[in-house]
Amino acid sequence: xxxxxxxxxxxxxxxxxGGIVAVPPGSLTxxxxxxxxxxxxxTASKISKKAKLVQTPFMERRINEVFRQNAIHLKTxxxxxxxxxxxxxxxxxxxxxxxxxxxxxxxxxxxxxxRIDPNLILTWWVIEEDASLRNNGREFKTCPLPLKYVExxxxxxxxxxxxxxxFSNRTSVHVHQDVRSFSMENLFVLILTYMxxxxxxxxxxxxxxxxxxxxxxxxxxxxxxxxxxxxDLEQSLYNSVSSCEKYSALNLGPIxxxxxxxxxxxxxxxxxxxxxxxxSLINKLKIWAYRTSLEDMFRHxxxxxxxxxxxxxxxxxxxxxxxxxxxISNLPRDLEQGVYNAKNIAFVNKWHFELLNxxxxxxSTLMRVQKIPGISEATIIAYHGLAGISGxxxxxxxxxxxxxxxxxxxxxxREEEYRRYFKERFEKSSAKKLNLTLMxxxxxxAV
Amino acid sequence: xYNESADDLSRKYxxxxxxxxxxxxxxxxxxxxxxxxxxxxxxxxxxxxxxPRALSVPSLEFGFFNYSKAPTGFPKCWSHSRRPKRQWxxxxxxxxxxxxxxxxxxxxxxxxxxxxxxxxxVVVNNMVTPVFPKIAEALEELERFxxxxxxxxxxxxxxxxxxxxxxxxxxxxxxxEVVSPREWIVKHHVMLQEIVDFSNRNNLGIDVYAG
Numbered sequence: 001x002x003x004x005x006x007x008x009x010x011x012x013x014x015x016x017x018g019g020i021v022a023v024p025p026g027s028l029t030x031x032x033x034x035x036x037x038x039x040x041x042x043t044a045s046k047i048s049k050k051a052k053l054v055q056t057p058f059m060e061r062r063i064n065e066v067f068r069q070n071a072i073h074l075k076t077x078x079x080x081x082x083x084x085x086x087x088x089x090x091x092x093x094x095x096x097x098x099x100x101x102x103x104x105x106x107x108x109x110x111x112x113x114x115r116i117d118p119n120l121i122l123t124w125w126v127i128e129e130d131a132s133l134r135n136n137g138r139e140f141k142t143c144p145l146p147l148k149y150v151e152x153x154x155x156x157x158x159x160x161x162x163x164x165x166x167f168s169n170r171t172s173v174h175v176h177q178d179v180r181s182f183s184m185e186n187l188f189v190l191i192l193t194y195m196x197x198x199x200x201x202x203x204x205x206x207x208x209x210x211x212x213x214x215x216x217x218x219x220x221x222x223x224x225x226x227x228x229x230x231x232d233l234e235q236s237l238y239n240s241v242s243s244c245e246k247y248s249a250l251n252l253g254p255i256x257x258x259x260x261x262x263x264x265x266x267x268x269x270x271x272x273x274x275x276x277x278x279x280s281l282i283n284k285l286k287i288w289a290y291r292t293s294l295e296d297m298f299r300h301x302x303x304x305x306x307x308x309x310x311x312x313x314x315x316x317x318x319x320x321x322x323x324x325x326x327x328i329s330n331l332p333r334d335l336e337q338g339v340y341n342a343k344n345i346a347f348v349n350k351w352h353f354e355l356l357n358x359x360x361x362x363x364s365t366l367m368r369v370q371k372i373p374g375i376s377e378a379t380i381i382a383y384h385g386l387a388g389i390s391g392x393x394x395x396x397x398x399x400x401x402x403x404x405x406x407x408x409x410x411x412x413x414r415e416e417e418y419r420r421y422f423k424e425r426f427e428k429s430s431a432k433k434l435n436l437t438l439m440x441x442x443x444x445x446a447v
Numbered sequence: 448x449y450n451e452s453a454d455d456l457s458r459k460y461x462x463x464x465x466x467x468x469x470x471x472x473x474x475x476x477x478x479x480x481x482x483x484x485x486x487x488x489x490x491x492x493x494x495x496x497x498x499p500r501a502l503s504v505p506s507l508e509f510g511f512f513n514y515s516k517a518p519t520g521f522p523k524c525w526s527h528s529r530r531p532k533r534q535w536x537x538x539x540x541x542x543x544x545x546x547x548x549x550x551x552x553x554x555x556x557x558x559x560x561x562x563x564x565x566x567x568x569v570v571v572n573n574m575v576t577p578v579f580p581k582i583a584e585a586l587e588e589l590e591r592f593x594x595x596x597x598x599x600x601x602x603x604x605x606x607x608x609x610x611x612x613x614x615x616x617x618x619x620x621x622x623x624e625v626v627s628p629r630e631w632i633v634k635h636h637v638m639l640q641e642i643v644d645f646s647n648r649n650n651l652g653i654d655v656y657a658g
Contacts, residue, residue, distance in 0.1 A: 387558020
């Protein structure tokens with residue numbers, strides 16, 4: 001069946017990992033280490049268990065402590081330098097990144113492939129078939145690559161393919177960004193920032209990708225709703241990463257396995273300058289997330305509402321060099337929805353949860369429409385309270401009054417059975433719930 | 448250049464709602480006619496010769512819409528969002544559309560089961576061209592429909608704690624109370640500015656208070 005298969009990026013494949021090689025956290029900003037650290041998986045597991053015992057606040061914990069990731073095999077700087085020299089790619093090292101040692105993994109899909117330079121697989125690239133591509137399509141994936149070697153790698157790839165290669169609308173370029181040394185706080189800052197600037201990112205990469213089913217904007221996806229289902233931010237964040245669907249434009253899923261964020265916006269292209277700027281934008285976003293505290297981010301989110309503030313915000317993230325490359329001609333229109341979503345997600349709405357935990361007032365507008373002739377209001381309130389607290393889901397929303405009346409009759413008839421059930425259920429776990437359920441039972445059965 | 452076959456097109460757009468010449472239609476499948484030309488089979492209109500320019504997919508942004516065929520007692524306000532899951536449909540269908548009503552949050556209070564709205568032509572039309580009543584009208588409709596959207600971002604809903612006020616909600620959570628069409632109390636303070644902007648942008652003249 002055609003479609004985008006769930007393939008593992010080459011740089012994280014089992015062969016590449018070898019199962020025993022790990023890179024210490026923190027290598028992200030300092031570049032790849034000179035030596036590998038031998039860390040058998042059994043030891044890694046013990047360390048992980050110990051790490052859990054340390055009472056570090058959740059938002060300060062690193063991603064690689066919270067999520068279980070595979071070890072990554074890194075090639076040394078010497079290897080990269082040697083490849084650049086060997087393949088005469090010295091000229092292709094002019095683009096400057098803000099943090100040249102940050103790691104990325106790049107996946108390039110191309111169709112109409114007739115010639116592939118065999119040297120590609122000896123350097124940075126792995127070649128795979130992709131069922132979603134047609135016309136002799138291939139997917140080329142890099143190993144984990146420091147940003148300073150992205151330009152030579154892309155140059156080598158496109159020089160090594162036939163000139164009439166095709167970048168149809170089925171093709172795309174995905175960038176995996178290493179975030180293993182992020183704290184959960186950094187991650188949340190990045191997600192909120194991304195949410196706000198997402199339209200700008202799409203406009204730079206390819207606006208038509210907004211409609212793609214393989215690159216669904218975060219601001220249109222149901223991921224947003226999942227992010228605010230809990231009273232605690234940590235649980236929401238953990239769940240949104242764990243349950244993120246693969247085809248989100250910003251795919252959080254790989255954090256759970258590889259320690260990377262996947263940006264799927266860019267359509268297929270061999271325009272190297274555009275790709276370099278794109279990766280640079282992503283890199284700037286990461287640096288911003290590192291440097292900005294959650295408090296500062298909350299402040300930004302809650303005060304962003306004027307054109308000038310939007311512009312300053314974009315400038316702070318991307319800097320003077322990259323901001324002019326973005327289409328910021330209508331920032332209010334582009335950013336408003338993202339700010340609205342970010343405000344709803346960033347701040348836990350305690351009032352909302354308190355409201356939904358209170359028994360409805362008998363004279364409330366809600367309960368007025370629930371009135372049933374022949375049954376007292378107190379009984380109906382108690383009935384709803386009982387059903388709510390026990391999670392019994394007694395009736396359908398569209399059920400008639402007769403159904404509710406019938407249920408109340410059943411509860412009255414089988415009073416002892418219900419009381420015994422609630423006692424067994426709540427006696428040990430929650431005395432408060434037990435008292436409430438028994439109180440509701442008293443009201444319902446007081447005929 | 449690779450030309451898509453009828454099978455390819457069926458996989459993308461078959462059994463889903465698309466825009467055909469700007470109108471929402473349920474596309475059943477694509478097939479070849481006796482002249483070996485691709486035709487599109489719709490459920491409500493006659494088969495049409497496939498023209499890529501006539502076919503498009505509605506571009507939907509996350510937000511509220513009102514379900515125009517809601518029966519009495521059924522919530523009118525629903526939010527739609529996209530599901531970024533693995534599936535083939537480009538058109539709108541159950542597999543790639545998530546529908547949720549703020550009213551569902553109340554069901555636990557009332558001890559009732561979840562409710563669901565299925566994707567059909569009326570729903571898709573309502574999503575593509577949402578219609579919102581004035582605030583006063585929405586408040587009047589509340590007893591009948593429990594929850595009514597007043598814009599893609601805000602809706603009003605029956606209140607579980609107050610005899611006269613309605614709840615103000617976003618697709619994410621309840622954020623405040625509507626005392627009257629011109630008097631709102633915002634309880635989730637971070638949304639205060641958004642509500643003021645909403646009022647100003649639509650010339651509603653609402654007095655917004657932080658509760």
